[in-house]
Structures are given as structure tokens and as C-alpha cells.
Amino acid sequence: MEQLINYLLHFGQLNQQQIELIKSRAVTRTTKKDAYYHEAGRIPREIIFLTAGIMRVCYYNNKGDEITKYFIGENNFIADINSYNQHTPSTEYIQAITDCEYIVFSKADMEELSMTIIPWDTIIAKITAKSLAEKVNRISPMMTEDATERYLMFLRNFPALANRIPLSYLASYLGITQSSLSRIRRKIR
Template sequence: METLINYLLQFGHLNTQQIELIKSKGVAHELKKDTYYSEAGTIPREIIFITEGIFRISYYNNKGDDVTKYFIDENNLVVDIMSYNEGIPSSAYIQSVTDSKYIAFSKEALQELSMTIIAWDAIMNKIIAKALAEKVNKISPMLSEDATERYLSFFTKFPGMANRIPLSYLASYLGITQSSLSRIRKNING
């Protein structure tokens, strides 16, 4: 819970009483490797904060291929924000690719925090703005890079994540086949 509080404090001030209220609203959970946290078609009813592990956000394209959109690791919030805000079914799958631990906040708990803590909405808005900016920064460079450059960029930006993700998911994220990824790794590693 302390990692969550430290994360929130990067975006605004919270007093001891507010921190205790936040702690009382979060519920700790564990998820085994390869387990889905949520599936497409469900309406998100909570926001989670990853304390340990990596989650994969994916969808199925019109050919039926499982496509990885991105990965989210420790000390990050996870939610399909549009589906959550609008109360509509998500088009994404959220899967734990490692054994994971997270803290969940129900929609009701978040509404109570919003009504009780003056700075809450400002803190959440800063977190959402940062997440959206990071998402754009992840996707934009990949459009102009070839497969080897995308692979090397991923390792540079996410060194702690790269060796914890199955190759099939990494290949899907990079937009290449697993055999192409194997060739690229072989060429780089000699």
C-alpha cells in the first residue's frame, strides 16, 4: 500500500487522514501468471494499481489474431478509462503475464474519495494525463521504426520488463512474428 501512496504523492499533497482513507478503500489481490484480469465485453467497475508483476493489454483483430497493444508494470494504474467513464463494455483484454499483485478501488470507493478529498480529482487528472502522454510516446516512434529498431527501443525503454515477458507477447507488441523476433535476437546477440 505504501508504494501506491508514494505514487499518488508524486501528483499532489495528501494529509495523514486522507492517506488513511485511501488505504481503507483499496483491496489487495493476487493474480497468477497468464490469468485474465478482465476480458473484452465487460464493463470496468474498478481501477487497479499494480504493486508486483506485468499486465498485458490486448485485443483480437478482424483476422482473429491476438494483438498486444502494450504492457503495464509495477507502480502504474490500470483501467480502460473510456469504458470505465462511459460505463460501456471494454474492447480490450487485460492479462497478467507474470504472477502479479494489485490493489483495487471500486467505482464507489473512488467516488467517495473524490467527494471527501479535495485534491483527489486533480491528482487523478494528472495521473491520467501522464498515462495518455506515455501511451502516445510509446506508439508514435514505433510507426517509423523497422522491426529491429522497435525491438532495441523496447529494451532501452523497458529494460526491467523485457526478460519477464513471453516472446509470443513481445512479438505481438512489436508487430512481428515470433520467428522474426527470434531472427532479430540471434542477429543482435551474435
């Protein structure tokens, strides 16, 4: 729980009473490796804060191929924000790559925190803006770099994740085949 509170305090001030209210609304859950936390076609009704493990966001293209959009490590919020806010079915899957532990806030709890804690909406807006900027910074270089550069950039940006993600998921994220990724890895060692 302290991970969550410390993370929130990077984005705004909270007094002890507000912190206790947040803690009282938080529920800790786990998802086992390879299980799906969320499946496409469902309307998200909660937001989670990942405290341990790695999750990936993926979808299926029109050919039926599974495509990894991005990975999410510890100390990050996870939500399909558009589907969550608009109450529409998600088009994405969220899968645990490792055993994961996370803190859950239901939509009703988020609304209560918003109405009760004055700086809550500002804190959430700052977290959302940071996440969107990180997403753009992740995707933009992927469009212009070759496969080797994309892999090297991944290693630079996510050194703690590189050895914890199966090669098939990493290759999908990089937009290459697993055999191409293996060749790149051999070449740069």
C-alpha cells in the same frame, strides 16, 4: 500499500487523514500468471494499481489474431478509462503475464475519494495525463521504425520487462512474428 501512497504523493499533497481514508478503501488482490484480470465485453467497475508483476492489454483483430497493445509493469494504474467512464463494454483484455498483486478501488470508492479528498481529482487528472502521454510516446515511434529499431527501443524504454515477457507477446506488441524477433535478437547479440 506504501507503493501506492508514494506514487500518489508524486502528483499532489495528501495529509495523514486523507492517506488513511485511501488505505481504508483499498483492497489487495492477486491474479495468477496467464489468467485474465479483465475480459472484453465487460464493463469495468474498478481501477487497479499494480504493485507486483506484469500485465498486458490485448485484443483480437478481425482475423482472430491476438494483438498485444502494451505492457504494464509495477507502480502503474490500470483501467480501460473510456469504458470505465462511459459505462460501456470494453474491447480489450487485460492478462497477467506473471503472478500479479494489485490494489483495487471500486467505482464507488473512487467517487467517495473524489468527493472527500479535495486534491483527489487533480491527482487523478495528472496521473491520467501522464499515462496518456506515455501511451502516445510508445505508439508514435512504432509507426515509423523498422522491427529492429522497435525492439531496441523497447529494450531501452523497458529494460526491466524485457526478460519477463514471453517472446510471443513481445513479438505481437512489436508487430512481427516470433521467428522474426528471434532473428533480430540473434543478430544484435
